[in-house]
Amino acid sequence: MASTELPPQEERPIGFGRMLRKEDPRFIRGRGRYVDDIQLPGMLHGAILRSPLAHARIASIDTAAAMAHPKVHAVITGKDLEAQGLAWMPTLSADVCAVLATDKVRFQGQEVAFVVADDRYSARDALELIDVEYEPLPVLVDAKKALDPDAPIIRDEIEGRTDNHIFDWESGDAAACDEVFARADVVVAQDMLYPRVHPAPMETCGCVADYDRVEGRLTLWETSQAPHAHRTLFALVAGLPEERIRVVSPDIGGGFGNKVGIYPGYVCATVASIVTGKPVKWMEDRTENLVSTSFARDYHMRGEIAATKDGKILGIRTRVLADHGAFNTTAQPTKYPAGFFHIFTGSYDIEAAHCKVTGVYTNKAGGGVAYACSFRVTEAVYLVERMVDVLAAELGMDPAELRMKNLLKPEQFPYENKTGWVYDSGDYPTALRMALDMVGYDELRREQAEKRRAHAERGSGDGAAGGGAGGELMGIGVAFFTETVGAGPRKHMDIVGLGMSDGAELRIHPTGKAQLGISCQTQGQGHETTFAQIVAEELGIPPEDVEVVHGDTDRTPFGLGTYGSRSTPVSGAATAVVARKVRERARIVAAAMLEASADDLEWEKGRFFVKGDPSRGATIQEIAMGAHGTVELPEGIEPGLDAETVYDPPNLTFPFGAYVCVVDVDPGTGVVKVRRFVAVDDCGTRINPMIIEGQIHGGLTDGVGMALMQLISFDEEGNCLGGSFMDYLVPTALEVPEWETGHTVTPSPHHPIGAKGIGESATVGSPPAVVNAVIDALEPYGVRHADMPLTPARVWAAMQGRAEPP
Ligand code: CDP
Numbered sequence: 001m002a003s004t005e006l007p008p009q010e011e012r013p014i015g016f017g018r019m020l021r022k023e024d025p026r027f028i029r030g031r032g033r034y035v036d037d038i039q040l041p042g043m044l045h046g047a048i049l050r051s052p053l054a055h056a057r058i059a060s061i062d063t064a065a066a067m068a069h070p071k072v073h074a075v076i077t078g079k080d081l082e083a084q085g086l087a088w089m090p091t092l093s094a095d096v097c098a099v100l101a102t103d104k105v106r107f108q109g110q111e112v113a114f115v116v117a118d119d120r121y122s123a124r125d126a127l128e129l130i131d132v133e134y135e136p137l138p139v140l141v142d143a144k145k146a147l148d149p150d151a152p153i154i155r156d157e158i159e160g161r162t163d164n165h166i167f168d169w170e171s172g173d174a175a176a177c178d179e180v181f182a183r184a185d186v187v188v189a190q191d192m193l194y195p196r197v198h199p200a201p202m203e204t205c206g207c208v209a210d211y212d213r214v215e216g217r218l219t220l221w222e223t224s225q226a227p228h229a230h231r232t233l234f235a236l237v238a239g240l241p242e243e244r245i246r247v248v249s250p251d252i253g254g255g256f257g258n259k260v261g262i263y264p265g266y267v268c269a270t271v272a273s274i275v276t277g278k279p280v281k282w283m284e285d286r287t288e289n290l291v292s293t294s295f296a297r298d299y300h301m302r303g304e305i306a307a308t309k310d311g312k313i314l315g316i317r318t319r320v321l322a323d324h325g326a327f328n329t330t331a332q333p334t335k336y337p338a339g340f341f342h343i344f345t346g347s348y349d350i351e352a353a354h355c356k357v358t359g360v361y362t363n364k365a366g367g368g369v370a371y372a373c374s375f376r377v378t379e380a381v382y383l384v385e386r387m388v389d390v391l392a393a394e395l396g397m398d399p400a401e402l403r404m405k406n407l408l409k410p411e412q413f414p415y416e417n418k419t420g421w422v423y424d425s426g427d428y429p430t431a432l433r434m435a436l437d438m439v440g441y442d443e444l445r446r447e448q449a450e451k452r453r454a455h456a457e458r459g460s461g462d463g464a465a466g467g468g469a470g471g472e473l474m475g476i477g478v479a480f481f482t483e484t485v486g487a488g489p490r491k492h493m494d495i496v497g498l499g500m501s502d503g504a505e506l507r508i509h510p511t512g513k514a515q516l517g518i519s520c521q522t523q524g525q526g527h528e529t530t531f532a533q534i535v536a537e538e539l540g541i542p543p544e545d546v547e548v549v550h551g552d553t554d555r556t557p558f559g560l561g562t563y564g565s566r567s568t569p570v571s572g573a574a575t576a577v578v579a580r581k582v583r584e585r586a587r588i589v590a591a592a593m594l595e596a597s598a599d600d601l602e603w604e605k606g607r608f609f610v611k612g613d614p615s616r617g618a619t620i621q622e623i624a625m626g627a628h629g630t631v632e633l634p635e636g637i638e639p640g641l642d643a644e645t646v647y648d649p650p651n652l653t654f655p656f657g658a659y660v661c662v663v664d665v666d667p668g669t670g671v672v673k674v675r676r677f678v679a680v681d682d683c684g685t686r687i688n689p690m691i692i693e694g695q696i697h698g699g700l701t702d703g704v705g706m707a708l709m710q711l712i713s714f715d716e717e718g719n720c721l722g723g724s725f726m727d728y729l730v731p732t733a734l735e736v737p738e739w740e741t742g743h744t745v746t747p748s749p750h751h752p753i754g755a756k757g758i759g760e761s762a763t764v765g766s767p768p769a770v771v772n773a774v775i776d777a778l779e780p781y782g783v784r785h786a787d788m789p790l791t792p793a794r795v796w797a798a799m800q801g802r803a804e805p806p
Contacts (some may be wrong), residue, residue, distance in 0.1 A: 054718020203253025226561025475777025486569025519559020540606020699762025
């Protein structure tokens with residue numbers, strides 16, 4: 001059976017294994033219910049007026065003509081919000097950000113006014129009737145100039161502010177690094193940029209706010225990855241009682257970190273609903289999403305790596321300049337302003353490590369979100385995996401061999417790295433060996449050597465200058481990554497003071513069917529299936545009989561939501577724990593039913609039976625009916641089987657993987673073709689291999705997009721040059737090869753079912769594999785590094801010894 005085929009229904013296990021997604025019938029029939037599908041009686045529509053300038057003082061705003069539009073109900077400006085104390089709101093990173101600008105605008109696309117009208121077209125028309133007088137200010141685009149003494153001060157509304165500095169943060173041991181670097185045979189340094197990219201979910205952000213003036217109740221349908229956290233923040237910021245706020249995240253068309261934060265549109269729609277007494281819908285268009293909502297990355301990194309001459313890596317250190325845009329709206333645990341970047345030691349056994357990260361403001365949209373990664377893990381993995389390849393080139397060593405030599409060994413786990421992370425489990429050499437075997441590494445290197453010989457004979461110089469005379473360039477890129485996902489233990493991690501544990505509630509109906517309430521929120525990852533499979537594995541109730549409820553604060557327990565691949569590590573663990581609680585309750589009921597002692601019962605999936613007499617037993621369905629029926633229960637035992645729990649993870653989980661990418665580069669045009677890509681992943685226990693493969697295929701495609709195509713860039717005046725899918729390129733089936741996937745299974749020792757996260761592994765691991773392959777292809781031209789995205793122009797420029805395309 002090919003790995004993508006499903007087993008016949010009768011052979012499918014009740015629990016873990018391949019099964020079709022329960023949610024897909026509604027999606028493939030067009031019956032998904034997204035925020036923009038919501039229609040309420042009397043609903044109005046909001047639209048946002050955005051700044052055309054990146055930095056300008058607002059001299060005046062005249063809304064009279066817009067208000068006179070026959071279909072307009074309200075026009076809200078920053079001054080109106082100021083009167084209610086709502087013009088600014090706290091960010092998830094101890095900063096504040098403007099809801100609607102009052103004093104000045106700080107990036108192109110910033111929110112200036114909100115119009116509410118009968119329909120969205122009239123609202124848009126009325127935006128053009130608002131007259132804003134701007135006084136342009138000097139614009140700061142280049143993060144490297146942010147701390148210059150003459151740089152324009154972006155956040156001058158903060159009292160005493162005289163520069164654009166946000167934070168300095170360091171981790172590791174600088175002195176220990178100095179010591180190993182001093183005694184190393186080889187030290188190499190490399191500057192690199194992980195450029196600004198955007199999560200670009202297919203569904204843009206939006207909401208419907210419905211404030212009931214009589215009940216004093218707010219219902220907010222939102223494109224949110226974290227409905228519970230949003231509800232608490234709305235209560236804290238707007239002063240609305242939390243029990244009277246209901247946040248519902250219906251079907252979500254992709255999040256990727258873009259839908260974690262609270263955007264001004266959500267606040268404006270809520271204010272507009274309170275003001276008009278009617279429901280108000282606000283939905284972004286594509287350009288609004290790309291220019292104004294949370295971006296990702298934008299890390300200027302200088303890496304240094306130290307090694308012995310035979311390739312033992314001794315230390316790694318890095319200095320990072322982080323461009324956070326005009327407002328620090330990143331989302332990450334409070335203690336870590338650079339997210340989990342300090343896992344940049346990667347998968348290697350090294351003696352010393354140190355990083356220092358400085359965050360600065362620029363005239364760009366805020367963000368720095370974890371785009372399909374766990375809080376800056378992507379940047380960390382890219383840095384270390386590029387540095388290992390730069391070292392391999394310096395040493396003249398094969399990059400796979402260099403990695404194999406330095407990978408952590410299975411017996412070293414649990415392993416504490418030099419910046420304090422405790423990796424839970426892993427068998428790295430096996431995964432790398434598997435990837436190399438699958439791709440046929442030695443054979444590929446032989447093919448490459450032949451091609452390089454032919455290329456040299458035909459004249460590489462002509463190829464660079466004259467368009468292809470040197471023949472095809474072949475590159476092989478290897479990357480090995482360790483992620484740190486499942487944030488996280490409450491003793492270390494909170495977001496705006498909210499600890500990162502997750503609740504789960506499991507109801508067992510009399511007929512033995514179940515309903516699981518979870519706090520995390522799927523955006524397409526298939527939770528309705530996999531979480532039902534966890535209950536099925538633990539209780540033997542078929543997954544089809546388990547309804548998973550999520551995304552509605554009125555119907556689910558509190559928890560911090562879905563991002564950073566935390567659902568399975570945290571909510572998945574909560575699900576297993578609550579199912580086990582139900583099982584223990586079922587044991588007591590079964591004992592009463594079977595007239596046996598609870599200790600004398602044995603469990604087989606879906607059934608308790610009396611030890612030594614397997615015919616005397618009761619199925620979970622029979623027990624459920626008994627628990628709700630008239631079975632006489634021991635003193636103090638409540639009827640029913642329902643249970644709830646809150647899971648505080650003891651540690652994060654550390655999925656890992658070995659990726660090999662093969663590219664062909666046209667030396668005449670600089671066009672890169674990804675010929676093959678082998679991905680071996682380890683996410684511990686695998687709940688649904690089909691869903692895992694889907695997650696990996698998507699992430700790999702995303703990674704190729706970042707490595708070769710995507711960039712949110714700005715001109716000198718701060719105009720965003722990536723404001724549509726004509727400019728910001730999304731990879732399609734045409735740009736990617738047929739993915740070749742493999743896996744190993746190293747369960748997490750502390751997770752109840754041994755599962756680690758998988759949602760973001762491929763996005764994290766693939767960009768360095770692709771870039772390493774392209775740089776390897778350019779070896780005949782002496783290229784050591786070129787920054788993403790490796791567009792034809794950039795590749796061409798690198799071949800000619802220039803860093804940037806013209
Ligand atoms: O938080 P998010 O759902 O984005 O990421 P995840 O927890 O890594 O899960 C992504 C999807 O893969 C979910 O449907 C998981 O239940 C599934 N998965 C799995 O089947 N086995 C694993 N070991 C990890 C995730």
